[in-house]
Structures are given as C-alpha cells and as structure tokens.
Amino acid sequence: MDVGLIVALLLMGAFGGFAAGLLGIGGGMVLVPFITMIFTARGIAPELTIHMAIATSLATILFTSLSSVRAHHKHGAVLWPVVKLLAPGILIGSWIGPWIGKQMDSSFLAAFFGVFVAFSATQMLVGKKPAASRALPGKPGMFAAGGFIGTLSGIVGAGGGFISVPFMTWCGVRIHNAVATSAALGFPIALSGTISNIWFGWGEPGLPEYALGFIYVPALAIIVLASVIMAPLGARTAHRMPVRRLQKVFAVILYALAAYMFWKAFQ
Template identity: 75%
Template sequence: MDWGLVGILLLMGAGGGFAAGLLGIGGGMVLVPFITMIFTAKGFPPQVVVHMAIATSLATIMFTSLSSVRAHHKHGAVQWRIVALLAPGIVVGSWIGPWIGKQMNTSALSLLFAAFVTFSALQMILNKKPAPGRELPGTPGMFAAGGVIGVVAGLVGAGGGFISVPFMTWCNVRIHQAVATSAALGFPIALSGTLSNIYFGWSEPGLPQYSLGFIYTPALAVIVAASVTMAPLGARTAHKMDVVSLKRAFAVVLFGLAAYMFYHAFA
C-alpha cells in the first residue's frame, strides 16, 4: 500500500469518524463510496468490489462506535436500557444483512446503497423529525425494530442511525439521547455484521491478498487509526452546537456520493 493511498484512507477515516460521533450515523455512508472508488482503481474483482467496500466500512464501525460512545456516555446521554432491548434483534438482523447482500450482484447492491444514501440525505436536508407519538414498544416490538435496523445496516455497511434515531425520537426519546444511543448500537451492528461478512465471504474466489472474508484488512487498519481519533471530537461537538446547518451541508455531500454509486451500478 503506497503512502498516497495511506493518506487518502486516513482522510476518509477522519471524516467518517467525525461524522459518526457528530451525527450518530456510523460513517458508512461516507466511507463506502470512497472505498469503492479506491478498490475499483486498485483492480479488485468487480463482482465483489462493493461487497468488500461495505464489509470493510462496517468493520470500522466496531472501533468508531466504541470511541464515540465513550464521549456520549460522559454526557450521560446513552440510554443503556434501550441498547439492551434493541441489541438482540440487531445482532440477528446484522448477521442476515450481509447474507442477503451476498445474493445480490454488484450493480444491485450499488443501487440499493445509492437509494439508501439518497433517502438519508433527504432526511438530513428536510430535517423532519417524527412527532413523538408513542412510547417504546415492549420486548417483542423492540426485538423486531432491532432486526429491521440490523438488516438494513448490515446490507449497506452503515451504523443504522438513520433508522434507529427517527424510531427512538418517534418513541419520545430526546434527540441527543437518540443520537448517543444510536452510537452505542453501532457496536453490536458492526460486530455481528463483520462476523457475517467474514463467514459468507470466506470461500469467495479471487479475493485480494490480506482479505478476511469480504473485509480488506489493510484498508481497515488505516481507516480505524484515523476514525477512532476523530469520533470523540464529533461526539463532543454534537453536545455544543446546533447541527442542523451542518447536516444540510453534509447532505449535499451525500447526494454526490449517491450519484457516484448510481453511476457505478450502471458503469
């Protein structure tokens, strides 16, 4: 891995880590398109390049989540009871998500990711929050909600924040607590999804050297080194400022990344 590539991966990791801490989104929506560009340029097998980008991005969230949740926990914002109720369903869903992704070809997976990022960017730019119309459901309902969050997150390599945060807000959880709790949920999402990507990618032919299933470990190591440094800064920033304007600016970036993934799907 040349030093220019290392520098690009460090910048990506820093940006993804800061976004994860600030917005509770896991950083995957930023990382996956850029990792896809890099892996494509390096000549990775085109039939698995998006699968590898998603798997590598998801693995980084294990470390980013631990780093950012410490900062949120210091502010007393993480609702650990909610984490405990959602985590079982999330673990199951996050294992299933990569399995579903493996059944899809690169074009279909690119289209799915692009659609998810477009939806997420629209959420950001409109800044619509669901009206708090109910309380959190019981254990079966929380398991089902966690399963849906996990499946989507495992499929697109993100931390699930764009589902879990609106869901918690709708259930009368304050927004800062929802973001902090979403950051904590990133760890079980990433752990289960990473193990799934290793398992289902293990026998995939033609993967590049140093791959662990669908995960490309050199890129993972470099991105993590930067993301764990920046995630706490993002989390601290989230408690000091109104992030609405920043979210809208970030949404413009997401639209551009979604456009690239749409292009990649048809290229």
Template identity: 70%
Template sequence: MDISLIAGLLVLGAAVGFAAGLLGIGGGMLLVPFITMILTAKHFPQEYVIHMAIATSLATIMFTSISSVRAHHARGAVMWNIVKLLAPGILIGSWVGPWIGAHLNPSTLALSFAVFVAFSASQMLLDKKPAAARDLPSATGMFAAGGGIGVLAGLVGAGGGFVSVPFMTWCNVKIHNAVATSAALGFPIALAGTLSNVYFGLQEDNLPSGSLGFIYLPALLVISLASVTTAPLGARTAHKLPVKSLKKIFAVLLYSLAAYMLYKAFA
C-alpha cells in the same frame, strides 16, 4: 500500500470518525462510496469491489463506535435501556444483512446502497416532528425494529444511525440522546455484520491479497486508526453546535454519494 493510498485512507478515516461522533452514524454512508472509489482505482476485481467496501466499512465501525460511545456516555447521553431492547434484534438482523448482500450482484447492491443513502439524506432534510403522544413500542416491537435496523445496516455496511436516529426521534427521544444511543448500537451491528462478512467471504476463491473474507484488512487498519482519534471530537462537538444545520450540509454530501453509487449500479 503506497504512501498516497495511506494518506487518503487516513483522511477518510478522520472525516468518518468525526461524522460518526457528531451525527451518531457509523460512517458507512461515507466509507462505502469512498472505499469503492479507492478499490476501483486500484483495479480490484469489479465483482468484489462493492462487497468488500461494505464489509470493510462495517468492520471499521466496531472501532469507531467504541470511541464515540465512550465520549457520549461520559456526558450521560446514552439511553442504555433502549440499547438493551434493540440489541438482540440488531444482532440477528446484522448477520442476515450480509447474507442477503452475498447473494446480490454488484449492480443491485450498489443500487440498494444508493436508495438507502438517499433515504437517509431525505430524513435529515425533512426533519419531521413526531406526534407528542408517540412513545417507544413494546419489547416485541423493539426487537422487530432492531431486526429491521440490523438487516438494513448489514446490507449496506453502515452503523444503522440512518435508521435508528430517525426511529428514536420519531418516538420522541431527544435528538442528542438518539445520536448517542445510535453510537452505542453501532457496535453490535458492526460485530455481527463483520463476522457474517468474514464467514460468507471465506467461501469465495478469488478475493485479493490482504482480504479476510470480504474485509480488506489494510484499509480497515488505516481507517480505524484515524477514526478512533476523531470520533470523540465529533461527539464533544455534537453537544456544542446546532446539529440541525450541520445535518442539512451532510444531507447534500449524502445525495452526492448516492448519485455516485447509482452511477456504479448502471455503469
């Protein structure tokens, strides 16, 4: 990779790591569009660009989530009882998501991503308050919820925070606990999704050099190095700043990225 590409990926990784720690997202909402832009500019085969962006995004979340959750855990904010209930369904769903994605054409995949990003941005802007009596579902319901979160996250290359945080706050989990717990859920999502993307990608014959399945290893390395450095900073900042205001700003950015992926879907 040339110096300008490395510098761009370092900046991207630093921004994504900070956002992951701050908002409890895995970073995929930011990573996928920007990696798509980078791979497109480098003239990667168009039929693989979005698949590789999603797979590489998921792989980086393995490293980002570990760094972020350590900072949240140190503050006692992670609700591990929720993690244990959601994780089994998440592992299954996160394997299935990339399998679905591998059978979709790039335009459909880009359109799916745009819809989910716009949904995430809308959730941040609306900030609806849950009913006071609402609680987390039973163990069976949590397994089903984990499966749904995993499928969506694996399909669009995100850490699942765009679904898990609204789900937990809807069930009256405090926002800071929901953000911290979402960071912990990012690892099983990313692990299962990464293995799935490697497995299904290895069945393709014409992937670019430097690929492991659908994962582009040079981008994974550079982004991960930067993101693990800034994720703890984002987690510490989340406990000091008015996250509601920051979410509104972040939502505007997500709408812009959704518009770009919508353009990719129909270009």
C-alpha cells in the same frame, strides 16, 4: 501500499469518524462510496468491489462506535436500557444482512446503496423530525425493530443511525439521547455483521491478498486509526453546538456520493 493511498484512507477515516460521532450515522454512508472508488482503482474484481467496501466499512464501526459512545456516555446521554432491548434483534439482523447482500448482484447492490444514501441525505436536508406520537414498544416490538435495523445496516454497511434515530425520536426520545444511543447500537451491529462478512466471504474466488472474508484488512487498519481519533471530536461537537448547518453540508456530500453509486451501478 503507496503514500497517496494511505493519505486518502486517513482523510476518509477522519471524515467518517467525525460524521459518526456528530450525527450518529456510523460513517458507512460516507465510507462505502469512497472505499469503492479506491478498491476500483486498485483493480479489485468488479463483482467484489461493492461487497468488500460495505464489509470493510461495517468493520470500522466496531472501533468508531466504542470511541464515540465513550464520549456520549460521559455526558450521560446513552439510554442503556434501550440498547439492551434492541440489541438481541440487532445481533440477529446484522448477521442476516450480509448474507442477503451476498445474494445481490454488485450492480443491484450499488443501486440499492445509492437509494439508501439519497433517502438519508433527504432526511438530513429536510431536517424534519418525526413527532413523538408514542412510547417505545414492549420487548417483542423492540426485538422486531432491532431486527429490521440490524438487517438493513448489515446490507449497506452502516451503523443504523439512519433508522434508529428517527425511530427513537418518534417514540419520544430526545434527539441527543437518540444519537448517543444509536452510537452505542453501532457496536452490536458491527460485531455481528463483521463476523457474518468474514464467514460468508471466506474462500470467495478473486479476493485480494490480506482479505479476511469480504474485509480488506490493510484499508480497515488505516481507516480505523483516523476514525477512532475523530469520532470523539464529533460526539463532543454534537453536545456543544447546533448541528443543523453541518447536517445540510453532509446532505449535499451524500447526494454526490449517491450519484457516484448510481453511476457505478449502471456503468
């Protein structure tokens, strides 16, 4: 692996880790398009590029979530009872998500991801938070919500914050608590999704050397190194300053990344 590629992966990991800690988005929205670019340049089979980018991105959240949630926990912001209620559905959904993604054609998956990123960017740019119109549902409702969050996160390789944060704020949870709790939910999403991507990708024809199922281990190791360092910094920043301006900057970047994924889908 050449020095230029290592530097690119380190920078990408640092940016994704900071975004994960700051905004509770898991970093996947940023990482997947960049990893796709790198895997394409490395000559990985086109029909595997998107699937491997999503799987590798999801695996990084195993580490960034632990790093960022530790910082949030120090501030007493993580609502662990909420994590406990959502986690069972999340574990099941995150296992199913990669299987659904495997059934999708790579072009369709790229377009699906582009729509997801564009929607998330619009949500971030508008900055309109859902009104707290109800309380958190009971156990069946939380299980169903967790299943939906986990499934969609498993398909697109993200940490679930794009759904879990609005869901919790709609149910009356303070935004800082919602972001912190979303960071904690990233771990069960990544754990189940990573195992699923290894299982369903095992023995897939055309996988490169050092791939573990759909996960490309060398890229994972380098991205994680930078992400784990930057995720706590993002989490601390979220508690020290208003993030509205930074959200707008991230939104513009996400639009550009969504455009790339659409181009990748229809090229």
